[in-house]
Amino acid sequence: MAVQGRPLRQGDLALVRAAKRALERGFDRERHTVAAAVRTRSGMVYLGLNLNGIHTPCAEPVAMGAAVTRGDREMEVMVAVKRKGKRYRVLSPCGTCRQLLFDYSPNASVIVRFRNGRVARLTVGESLPAAYATFDDKRTVPRTPRQGRGDAEPARGRRHSVHG
Numbered sequence: 001m002a003v004q005g006r007p008l009r010q011g012d013l014a015l016v017r018a019a020k021r022a023l024e025r026g027f028d029r030e031r032h033t034v035a036a037a038v039r040t041r042s043g044m045v046y047l048g049l050n051l052n053g054i055h056t057p058c059a060e061p062v063a064m065g066a067a068v069t070r071g072d073r074e075m076e077v078m079v080a081v082k083r084k085g086k087r088y089r090v091l092s093p094c095g096t097c098r099q100l101l102f103d104y105s106p107n108a109s110v111i112v113r114f115r116n117g118r119v120a121r122l123t124v125g126e127s128l129p130a131a132y133a134t135f136d137d138k139r140t141v142p143r144t145p146r147q148g149r150g151d152a153e154p155a156r157g158r159r160h161s162v163h164g
Contacts, residue, residue, distance in 0.1 A: 003127075005112065005120025012077060012111055012121055015039055019081040020088045022047040027083055034082050034091060036063040041074040060097040064104065075105035077121065090119045098124055102131045 048062025
């Protein structure tokens with residue numbers, strides 16, 4: 001069963017534009033090639049740029065960290081944007097960033113670009129059908145149908161070493 005995702009809503013499109021503007025402001029071919037935006041349940045939008053260096057953190061955890069430092073911990077939806085030439089396009093978050101989003105907000109969504117170029121919104125559970133969770137994990141983590149319960153509501157929710 002292939003994951004289809006859902007069409008983007010107006011709020012999702014605004015989030016993509018916010019990430020694009022952040023990258024326009026901060027783009028540096030050597031240091032900052034990806035921007036991310038995360039909207040929290042409070043409605044606030046937090047931005048981040050990847051930091052290209054020895055440990056190369058992605059833009060997504062930088063944006064999530066900006067939210068958490070403000071005490072805004074319930075992520076609702078996340079998107080990453082990359083510049084290609086003079087154009088900007090949605091870039092699917094890497095597995096590590098998806099797992100991090102899942103760890104903080106298992107009911108969140110992520111905006112992804114499929115191989116055919118289609119952009120859609122997935123739950124983070126759909127994007128990580130076998131997400132890591134410890135046995136002593138106290139969170140209530142919804143299961144996707146692929147995780148064994150065909151009647152379950154899916155959990156909400158890249159491949160790179162460096163976004164660039």
